[in-house]
Amino acid sequence: xxxxxxxxxxxxxxxxxxxxxxxxxxxxxxxxxxxxxxxxxxxxxxxxxxxxxxxxxxxxxxxxxxxxxxxxxxxxxxxxxxxxxxxxxxxxxxxxxxxxxxxxxxxxxxxxxxxxxxxxxxxxxxxxxxxxxxxxxxxxxxxxxxxxxxxxxxxxxxxxxxxxxxxx
Numbered sequence: 001x002x003x004x005x006x007x008x009x010x011x012x013x014x015x016x017x018x019x020x021x022x023x024x025x026x027x028x029x030x031x032x033x034x035x036x037x038x039x040x041x042x043x044x045x046x047x048x049x050x051x052x053x054x055x056x057x058x059x060x061x062x063x064x065x066x067x068x069x070x071x072x073x074x075x076x077x078x079x080x081x082x083x084x085x086x087x088x089x090x091x092x093x094x095x096x097x098x099x100x101x102x103x104x105x106x107x108x109x110x111x112x113x114x115x116x117x118x119x120x121x122x123x124x125x126x127x128x129x130x131x132x133x134x135x136x137x138x139x140x141x142x143x144x145x146x147x148x149x150x151x152x153x154x155x156x157x158x159x160x161x162x163x164x165x166x167x168x
Contacts, residue, residue, distance in 0.1 A: 046083070046138065046141075047086065047087050047090035047091070048090065049086060049089050049090030049093070049094070049095070049096075050093075050094065050095050051095035051096070052086050052089070052090075052095070052096065054095055054096055055082055055085055055086050055089070055096035055100070055101070056082065058085070058096055058097070058098055058100075058101045059078050059079075059081060059082050059085065059101055060078065061098070061101075062078065062101065062105065063078070065111075066078075066105070066110045066111070067109070067110055067111065067112060067113050067115070068110070069120045069124060071124050071128075072123070072124055072127065073131070075131040076127045076128065076129060076130045076131040076132075077105075077110060077127050077130075078131075079130055079131040079137060080126075080127045080130030080131065080136065080137055080140045081101065081104045081105055081108070081110070081140070082101075082137070083137050083138060083140060083141035084104035084107070084140060084141050084144050084149075085100040085101045085103070085104040086100075086141075087141050087144065087146075087149060088100045088103060088104065088149040091146060091149055091150065099153075103149070103153065103156065104144070106156070106157070107144060107148070107156070107161070107164055107165065108123045108126075108127075108161075108165075109123065109161065110123075116161060118162075119161045122165075122167060126139070126140060126143065127140065142166070143165050143166050143167070144164070144165060144166070145165075145166055148164045148165070151164075
């Protein structure tokens with residue numbers, strides 16, 4: 001910080017020689033837990049995003065509000081739907097919001113009182129024991145393509161579920 005003009009400065013201390021800094025070295029991802037450039041690509045690898053823990057609170061707000069068929073368990077559905085909501089939020093580079101969870105639940109017909117019987121059969125098998133198996137949770141997220149997650153709500157509601165989900 002410079003001194004005011006009225007403060008006396010010794011002649012030798014008035015000017016200091018510059019210090020030459022060495023050029024910066026190359027940057028590499030060599031620290032523990034650092035994401036490589038291709039992280040988040042591929043099946044079952046997940047999507048990093050900000051404040052993803054908040055998604056748990058959002059998903060739990062749907063406790064007791066789901067339309068479940070015989071053989072479906074609320075715990076499995078809520079835990080299984082979370083990666084889909086987080087995937088959508090990460091696509092937009094933001095933290096999850098309630099609309100991400102609503103879209104994920106409506107994709108599988110959990111908010112519809114009368115979903116298609118084929119969709120119920122598909123989701124019952126897909127979500128079975130998802131609350132206890134991480135691989136199943138990742139598989140649920142992989143069923144929903146990025147293009148589906150980017151659709152506006154009106155267009156998503158107007159489309160048939162087979163067009164929105166990868167069933168293979």
